[in-house]
Amino acid sequence: MSQAVITIIVLILFLTILLLISKSASKSNLATPNDFYLANRSLGTVVMTMTTGASYFSTWTLLGSIGNHYRDGVWFSAFAAWAVVHALFIWLFGSRIWYLGRKHDFVTPGDMMEKYYKSPFLRLLFAVVGIVGLVPYMLIQITGGAFALSGLTNEAIPYWVGVLVMGVFVGIIVTLSGGRGAAWSDTFMGFFFGSVLLFITIIFISGAGGFDAFKNLQSEAPEILVNKGNFWGIFETALGLGFGYWIMPHMWQKFYSAKSPLILAKTSVITPFWNSWLMALGALFIGMLAHTPNLVPGLTVENSDRIIPLFFSSYAPIFGAIVVAAVIAAGISTINSALLSSASLLVTDIYSRFINKDVSLARVTFIGKATILIMTAVIVIIAFLPAAQGFLIPIAALGYSTVMQLVPAALGPLFWKRGTLIGAAASIIVGELALVLVYLFGSPLPLGPGTTGIFLATITFYFVSLLTVDKNEDYKRDFHRDIKRMFYPNETNTQYNDNSLKG
DSSP states (O other): OOHHHHHHHHHHHHHHHHHHHHHHHHTTOOSSHHHHHHGGGOBOHHHHHHHHHHHHSOHIIIIIHHHHHHHHGGGGGHHHHTHHHHHHHIIIIIHHHHHHHHHHTOOSHHHHHHHHHTOHHHHHHHHHHHHHHHHHHHHHHHHHHHHHHHHHTTTSSOHHHHHHHHHHHHHHHHHHHHHHHHHHHHHHHHHHHHHHHHHHHHHHHHHTTGGGHHHHHHHHOGGGGSOOOOHHHHHHHHHHHHHHHHHSHHHHHHHHHBSOHHHHHHHHHHHIIIIIHHHHHHHHHHHHHTTSTTTSTTOOSTTGGGHHHHHHHHSOHHHHHHHHHHHHHHHHHHHHHHHHHHHHIIIIIIIIIIIOTTOOHHHHHHHHHHHHHHHHHHHHHHHTSGGGGSOHHHHHHHHHHHHHTTHHHHHHHHTOTTOOHHHHHHHHHHHHHHHHHHHHHOOSSSOOHHHHHHHHHHHHHHHHHHHOOOTTHHHHHHHHHHHHHHHOHHHHHHHHHHHHHHO
16 A cells, blocks of 8 residues: 555544544534634633643644754754743733633724724734734645645645645634634644654654763764854743744634633643643754754755654655644644634634624624635745745744734733833834845844834833823723732732822
């Protein structure tokens, strides 16, 4: 039996399991945005842990990050370094996002921005930037899965077939089951591709010499064990990955979906061990050890994003097919949430807010499903463009960098009551403009596009906010007092008592 036939059989089996999970989840669905996009705000610890991890780690984990480690060695260890702060961000930002979302019935990040800053324009700006940032992130899921299928079968299953399989299937299951189906599927797929990655890591360590693997690597490719000294490159990677975990729209909405803040607290404790270190260190070991002579036949710098498919195309074809299923699982578990989020931004923040305010909840949900299918078709079409078929990490970085410029403005409702509407809007515009200019023309500074953008955006937000005043200062003050009362009840009560004594 050929590798292509084995891969097709395993893939059909895997996709059937996902379809059954999605169909089961769809039986509990309600025709409301809260249910369709946020699983009715009911996710528990295990599902929340797995869906946040599976929605963030994707084909760039099993393909792109491994390829980057092969090309750059320990320099790309920033991919692992970001996990140090990742869990902290779940509680630091996620718990506040959850509380405000539950209290005010927010569905999108833009909901919160308009409510706090009293600005429909800022809502629209958040929606547009969020959608633009999610497009390259969704794109690499489609292209990564298609490359994996093509690479494992020595192009017996061509790239275009992989693109269509990924696109059509994702469109169907997301439309069918919504946020609940995405979360349930993510739980299955997260355990699946996490376990596969762990097993592959062990295989590569064993194939490279076991306990002597890195000693052998020192004699074969010593250059990849030496840091290239690119501090700003490491900093930008860690910054993008760290902030991306909560500012990316599909991750932000995961926090809305939790049943309680205690769920997020537990998630923040579990996440580093399963979703972070396993993914980051597994990718690091595989990518670097791929330099071992004859371990990965046919490996070059140009095809280094396909190390795993190349390895298993020559060895253990059945397990290779399972690995490709894991790559596709990683892609689907990310693009399903990103598609849902993109649809919610388009429908909730643009259509029902500015075009048809009187549309019913059921109609909004129906339009959301139609939007998912349209966006899936758009992503599939883009995937056929040559520019979309480059290395996965740079394409993913473009998405992170775009959305990262929203961070300063988002800190307003979450932490800094002095931030103003003009400061928030100006910070986003300055950040995105700086990103585009540096991306197109370069910069005399060592900072990359994303870091330059957020650096200037932060300065802009701070100083413009100090120079301007909002008309709704009293509301903003009460907004932050409410958050403080929730998270620091003893301190708040003491302040109130002190104020009453002074009075």
